[in-house]
Amino acid sequence: MSFSDHADPLLAxxxxxxxxAVVSKSKALLIVAGxxxxxxxxxxxxxxxxxxxxxxWPSQILAITFTNKAAAEMRQRVGQLLGEGAESMWVSxxxxxxxxxxxxxxxxxxxxxxxxxxxxxxxxxxLKRLIKESGAEAYNFTPAAVGNKISRLKNELKTASDYxxxxxxxxxxxxxxxxxxxxxxxxxxxxxxxxxxxxxxxxVYLFRAFPDVAAKYRARFRWVLIDEYQDTxxxxxxxxxxxxxxxxxxxxxxxxTPLNPALLTPAGDLPGAALTVVGDSDQSIYAFRGADIRNxxxxxxxxxxxxxxxxxxxxxSTQNILDAANAIIAExxxxxxxxxxxxxxxxxxxxxxAGYSQHDEARFVAEEIERLHNDGVAYGQIAVFYRTNAQxxxxxxxxxxxxxxxxxxxxxxxxxxxxxxxxxxxxxxxVNPYDPISWSRLLSAPKRGIGAVTEAQIxxxxxxxxxxxxxxxxxxxxxxxxxxxxxxxLSLAQTLKQAxxxxxxxxxAVKPRPVGEILEMILKETRYLETLRAKRDPQxxxxxxxxxxxxxxxxxxxxxxxxxxVIEFLTQVSLVAAxxxxxxxxxxxxxxxxxxxxxxxxxxxxxxxxxxxxxPHQMSLNEPGGVAEExxxxxxxxxxxxxxxxxxxxSTRSQFGDIAATVPSRFLxxxxxxxxxxxxxxxQIGHRCYAGGSLQTTGSGYGGGGSGGGSGYSxxxxxxxxxxxxxxxxxxxxxxxxxxxxxxxxxxxxxxxxGTPIAQNYNDITLEIGDRIEHETYGIGSVRLITGSGxxxxxxxxxxxxxxxxxxxxxxPIIKITGKD
DNA sequence: CTTATGAGTCTTTTT
DNA sequence: GACTCATAAG
Numbered sequence: 001m002s003f004s005d006h007a008d009p010l011l012a013x014x015x016x017x018x019x020x021a022v023v024s025k026s027k028a029l030l031i032v033a034g035x036x037x038x039x040x041x042x043x044x045x046x047x048x049x050x051x052x053x054x055x056x057w058p059s060q061i062l063a064i065t066f067t068n069k070a071a072a073e074m075r076q077r078v079g080q081l082l083g084e085g086a087e088s089m090w091v092s093x094x095x096x097x098x099x100x101x102x103x104x105x106x107x108x109x110x111x112x113x114x115x116x117x118x119x120x121x122x123x124x125x126x127l128k129r130l131i132k133e134s135g136a137e138a139y140n141f142t143p144a145a146v147g148n149k150i151s152r153l154k155n156e157l158k159t160a161s162d163y164x165x166x167x168x169x170x171x172x173x174x175x176x177x178x179x180x181x182x183x184x185x186x187x188x189x190x191x192x193x194x195x196x197x198x199x200x201x202x203x204v205y206l207f208r209a210f211p212d213v214a215a216k217y218r219a220r221f222r223w224v225l226i227d228e229y230q231d232t233x234x235x236x237x238x239x240x241x242x243x244x245x246x247x248x249x250x251x252x253x254x255x256x257t258p259l260n261p262a263l264l265t266p267a268g269d270l271p272g273a274a275l276t277v278v279g280d281s282d283q284s285i286y287a288f289r290g291a292d293i294r295n296x297x298x299x300x301x302x303x304x305x306x307x308x309x310x311x312x313x314x315x316x317s318t319q320n321i322l323d324a325a326n327a328i329i330a331e332x333x334x335x336x337x338x339x340x341x342x343x344x345x346x347x348x349x350x351x352x353x354a355g356y357s358q359h360d361e362a363r364f365v366a367e368e369i370e371r372l373h374n375d376g377v378a379y380g381q382i383a384v385f386y387r388t389n390a391q392x393x394x395x396x397x398x399x400x401x402x403x404x405x406x407x408x409x410x411x412x413x414x415x416x417x418x419x420x421x422x423x424x425x426x427x428x429x430x431v432n433p434y435d436p437i438s439w440s441r442l443l444s445a446p447k448r449g450i451g452a453v454t455e456a457q458i459x460x461x462x463x464x465x466x467x468x469x470x471x472x473x474x475x476x477x478x479x480x481x482x483x484x485x486x487x488x489x490l491s492l493a494q495t496l497k498q499a500x501x502x503x504x505x506x507x508x509a510v511k512p513r514p515v516g517e518i519l520e521m522i523l524k525e526t527r528y529l530e531t532l533r534a535k536r537d538p539q540x541x542x543x544x545x546x547x548x549x550x551x552x553x554x555x556x557x558x559x560x561x562x563x564x565x566v567i568e569f570l571t572q573v574s575l576v577a578a579x580x581x582x583x584x585x586x587x588x589x590x591x592x593x594x595x596x597x598x599x600x601x602x603x604x605x606x607x608x609x610x611x612x613x614x615x616p617h618q619m620s621l622n623e624p625g626g627v628a629e630e631x632x633x634x635x636x637x638x639x640x641x642x643x644x645x646x647x648x649x650x651s652t653r654s655q656f657g658d659i660a661a662t663v664p665s666r667f668l669x670x671x672x673x674x675x676x677x678x679x680x681x682x683x684q685i686g687h688r689c690y691a692g693g694s695l696q697t698t699g700s701g702y703g704g705g706g707s708g709g710g711s712g713y714s715x716x717x718x719x720x721x722x723x724x725x726x727x728x729x730x731x732x733x734x735x736x737x738x739x740x741x742x743x744x745x746x747x748x749x750x751x752x753x754x755g756t757p758i759a760q761n762y763n764d765i766t767l768e769i770g771d772r773i774e775h776e777t778y779g780i781g782s783v784r785l786i787t788g789s790g791x792x793x794x795x796x797x798x799x800x801x802x803x804x805x806x807x808x809x810x811x812x813p814i815i816k817i818t819g820k821d
Numbered sequence: 822c823t824t825a826t827g828a829g830t831c832t833t834t835t836t
Numbered sequence: 837g838a839c840t841c842a843t844a845a846g
Contacts, residue, residue, distance in 0.1 A: 067836085095836055120835085144831095196836060289835060388833055390837095410835085444823095451822045485822090575836075595834045617833055633834080655832085655837080 010049050010081065014042070021309040022046045024276075025055075028303035030229075030296070031278040034340045035325070035639035036316025036601065039278050043225060044074055046276065047089070048081035050223060059088040062221040062243070066228040066599060068093055068575065090221070094236050095196065095575050098203040102194070103567070105206055105213055114431040114567050116193040117574040121416070122437045123147050123184075123195045130183050136176045150181055154197035155233040155290030157204060160185050191435045200235040207242040211251045215270065218247050219259045222273045228599070229279035229299075233290035246272040275303070281336065282329050285595060285633050287625065297336075314340045314639075316601055318347025321638060321645050324671045329635045331670055332628050340639075349677040353648045354664070356685055358391070358609075361650040362398035364679070365606050368646065369404055369589060372604060379405055383590045383602040385637050387615045390655065391608065392591055399589065409592040415573060419445075419532070419543040423550055424573060426522045427515070427566050430500045433468035446531040448492065454485045470496050495525040503566045515569045516555035523547060594637045605641035607634075610649045611662040634667045647676070651685050772817045773797060780817070 011019050018038060021031045022045045033039035047063060050056040065071045071091045079086035090097060099117070106113045118126070127143040127150075130136075136146075153163055160182035167174045188195065194202060207214035224244055226232065232240070249268030252259060264270055279296045287293070300306045314322055322340045329335070351368075355361035369382055384395060384406075392408055399406045414420060422445035428438035436459065443450050461479050462472035472479075473493035476486055499522050502513040523529050532544040557569050590602070594615075609615060615634055620626030638645060647668065652659050664682045767773070771783045781799035 093836070199836090286835075288833075390832075393837095447823070449822065453822090593834065614833095619833055629834095 008049070010045050010052065014038075014045065015313055017309055017311050017313075018042050018045075021311070022049050024307055024309065026305070026307035027272065027274045028299075028306040029274075029276045030299045030306055030308045031276065032308060032310045032336070032338070033278050033280055034310075034312050034314060034338055035280065035283060035636070036314040036340070037311035038315050039227070039311060040070075040074065040077075042311065043227060043276075043278060044077040044081065047074075047078050047223075047225065051078075051082060051085065056223045057088075058085050060220065060222040061089045061091075061225070062097065062223070063089065063091045063225045064094055064097065064227060065091065066093065066231065068096060070227070070599060071096070093575065094232075094239070095199050096571075098199040098239070099571055099575070101203055101217065102199065102206070103571075105210075108210055108213065109202075109206060110189070111194075112192050112432070114192070116191065116428050116432045116435045116438065117199070117571065118188070118193050118195040118437065119574060120147065120196070121421070122193075125437050125440075126187055126191075127180070127184060130180055130187065134176070134179055134183065136180055139173050139176050141176065141180065146177065146180055146184075149177065150184060151195075151197050152290060153181070154195075154201050155235050157201055157235050157238055187436075191437065192432050193435055193437075197235070200233075200239055204235060204238045204242055207239075211247075212255055214242060214245075215247045215251050215255055215259075216257075218243060218245065218273060219263060219270055222263070223276070224273050225276040225278070227278050228283075229277035230281050230284040230293060230296045231279075231286040231289075231291040232295050233286075234292055234295075235290075237292070237295045240275065244273045244275045246270060280338075282332070282338065282632055283598065283636050285598065285629060285636060287629050310338065312338060312340060314342045315344075316642050317342060317639060318344060318643065320346050320349055320675050321641050324350055324645070324675050325635055325638045327672060327675075328631060328638060328667055328670050332631055334628075348644050350645045350647060350671070350675050352668075352676045352678040352681070353646065354678070354680050354682040354685055355648065355650045357652050357659075358394040358650045358654070359398065361608060361648050362394040364648060365395060365608065365646070366398040366402040366404060368606070369399070370402055373404070377604060379587055379589045381603040382606070383592065383597070383600070383604070383640065384606040384608060385592060385594050385597050385640070386608050387594055387617055387633070388609075389593060391614075395591060395608070399591075404589055405587055406589040406591055409590060410596045413576075414546070414549075415576065417543070417546055419528075419546055420550055422528070423519065423523065423547060424570070426496075426499070426526075427519065427570055429470070430496065430503050430518075431566050431570065433470040433496075433500070436469065439469040443492070446526065446528050448488045448526075450485055450488050450492075454481055454489065457481060458489070470500070492526070495522065498525070511563075512565060514555070514558035515564065515566055516551055516558050518566065519551055519554050523551070594633045597640050598636050601640050601642055603642045604644045604646075605637070606646040606648060607637045608648045609653075610634075610647050610665045610668055611653065612665055613662065614653070615665050615667065631667060634665075647671075649682065651682065767816065774817055 011022060014022065018041070021029070021042045024046075031039060031042060033042070043063070047061060050061070051058055063071075063074060065074060071093060075086055075089065075091040078089070078091075090100075092100070102111070102115070103113050106115055124143040124147055127146050131141050131143060131146065153159075160178060163181060164178045167178055169175055169178075188198070207217070221243060224240065226240060247270040249264075252264065252268060252270055259270065277296070277299060281293055281296050284291060284293045284296075300308060317325075319342055322342055326339055353361070353364045355364055365384060369379075372382060373379060386392065386395070389410065396406070396408070415424070422441060425438035425441040425445070428435060429442055433439070440455060440459075443455055457479050458469065458472050458476060458481075461475075462469045465472070467475075470493060473489050474497070476489045476493075481489065499518055502518045502521065504512060529544055529547055532540045532547070554569060557564055557572065561568060594607075616627050616630035620630050649662065649664055649668075651662055653662050654660070668682075767783050769783055769785060772780065773783065774780050779799060779801055781797040784798050
């Protein structure tokens with residue numbers, strides 16, 4: 001501690017670089033912050049410093065973080081440093097900030113402030129309809145694929161007409177895609193809805209189309225700070241540029257409300273805001289979402305007077321962990337040289353463990369956690385990471401068996417559950433009765449005798465008369481719907497009307513009711529909870545409980561936001577991220593994907609599934625830069641650990657009941673051997689085991705990818721395996737066949753409920769036209785036609801009592817009685 | 822119109 | 837293996 005600490009308590013305990021970053025007055029500041037280098041601390045202290053020194057008012061600060069959780073934390077920490085005055089700062093994610101701006105300015109460009117935010121499921125539902133309507137199925141378009149492409153384009157700030165201008169119109173597929181894209185844009189607008197990507201892109205368009213709006217926000221936000229800058233995409237980058245641009249004098253003069261003259265230059269211009277970005281290109285892991293690493297790499301050339309501060313001292317991990325992390329990331333060639341170091345000593349070696357199967361791996365994790373816990377480590381200090389959500393199954397199973405309290409972050413999110421989406425659809429529809437997605441969803445939740453036909457009739461009526469779906473329902477007598485359906489529609493319409501009245505009373509003097517109350521009223525009137533409870537299924541009981549939980553969430557919201565509207569509640573709900581759920585981790589082990597883990601730290605970290613095909617993931621291998629990104633992902637995972645890191649893998653991994661041998665991750669080999677203390681090495685359990693005997697059950701042809709020799713394959717089989725390995729598509733085909741085969745085998749060994757003769761011939765008969773067969777339920781019939789081949793052969797059988805049926809020969813419960821008559 | 826069943830499809834990461 | 841989709845039966 002030097003004596004200058006006394007000059008400014010905000011600088012106390014900071015190192016040289018950190019201080020430089022905190023006090024910098026640069027208009028453009030890049031803080032290159034290695035993992036664990038205290039960047040959150042630097043950011044919060046920088047903001048506090050700006051305010052404390054009267055360089056900025058709190059209201060002039062816009063700080064963008066990656067998650068709402070991080071935002072809340074930052075606001076709280078700044079508040080702590082200052083004692084007060086942090087309320088008027090904007091601290092939020094890109095998405096939340098944009099929603100706030102859009103809600104305020106929506107009317108300017110034909111939207112309503114109560115617009116709906118479509119999540120990816122909503123977008124897909126809309127696209128599905130559009131694909132069907134346009135007949136694009138013929139071109140093999142799937143909602144997911146179209147959605148991804150549209151998302152990519154929107155992240156590049158390309159509209160449908162932009163794209164149409166560059167697309168090869170001669171390609172019919174391209175032409176159809178352009179159609180879909182523009183239909184999608186139109187439908188969103190008509191529904192008064194934005195998708196996730198729109199939130200950013202439309203804000204950029206808003207600023208570009210309405211200079212006075214842009215000027216207003218530029219004048220307000222004089223200090224813009226962006227965290228995790230390496231994960232910004234082009235649209236976000238453009239947004240930052242728009243916000244921090246200088247504004248010419250004539251645009252200022254055009255403003256309705258004049259600006260504080262102190263902000264302007266003598267010539268009357270508004271200079272650009274000061275921009276601080278924090279990031280680490282080694283931790284860029286969202287390229288699949290359009291994140292462009294160049295945003296951070298090119299920062300210095302983007303802003304000619306940029307100052308760069310590098311934070312390389314790590315305060316989080318032991319040297320052993322850092323050495324491993326450095327060794328892993330050093331293999332990425334196009335990076336800026338940076339090496340983390342710590343003063344905290346080598347610490348424990350990394351513990352490695354290779355299990356026989358994912359269960360074995362999970363068992364090790366569970367046992368080790370138990371051991372740690374017995375040694376006095378709190379569960380909340382332990383985290384388990386994995387590459388894919390599917391890996392949670394084995395982990396959860398073993399943790400549960402060991403009675404270890406755990407919590408899965410992300411995964412099947414609360415708000416993704418069907419019953420929750422149903423309830424949310426009601427609220428959404430109340431706020432935005434023009435939104436077809438939520439309306440269509442609530443129609444049959446719960447089932448009330450309104451089917452596809454009735455729905456389509458009402459929808460058409462609403463759309464042709466340009467009225468809301470609610471209004472169309474009220475007027476359903478004009479449509480000519482059957483009496484039974486009509487009653488259901490009318491009663492639902494009444495409920496919606498009542499709810500709308502509660503949420504937004506027509507009389508100005510009446511105050512809106514709290515969200516929890518409205519939700520309860522809807523669930524009561526629609527008898528949704530009642531219907532669920534009436535069923536015997538325990539799953540439905542769980543659903544009812546989830547709804548109760550949602551009501552509790554709504555009431556919590558009401559309590560925390562007095563006078564909070566349904567719109568605000570919905571906004572909050574639609575923008576929650578996985579980590580935002582991480583409020584109380586004190587008593588539980590945390591399970592999460594490597595992506596979710598970014599920005600977090602834990603004393604004890606298990607990084608599981610360190611295998612080829614998983615980390616790096618199979619899917620990344622064909623993508624340009626894919627493996628480099630996977631490497632960064634591994635780096636992120638490793639650097640989350642403070643005290644102790646575990647790296648685990650399994651020599652076989654089964655997905656979908658099909659067991660495959662695995663190969664240790666290439667990243668593992670980059671870590672110096674001396675850093676790892678193997679409890680069980682991959683060699684100990686390696687390929688010998690795989691080659692030993694399990695091959696019979698997994699079948700031939702799937703042994704490629706390095707499992708190599710030593711097996712009982714014939715030369716021909718091995719050649720087959722190699723050939724299959726050569727092409728991805730062939731591999732998939734091969735694998736699918738095995739899957740089918742293994743299922744059939746499984747069935748054969750199980751006791752079969754119907755007559756034994758059928759069981760014996762279950763999956764291995766050949767049929768010809770004219771054969772007579774007996775089916776378990778259809779009885780006797782004769783084969784009229786055979787289509788398809790191999791496993792997929794289908795017999796068209798005409799049954800004596802049930803007419804003609806198509807049966808998959810391998811699967812159908814049939815027995816051949818006689819040959820041709 | 823709803824529900825049950827069988828077949829077919831897709832498996833990376835997420836604001 | 838989980839989920840969706842299409843189809844047939846209730």
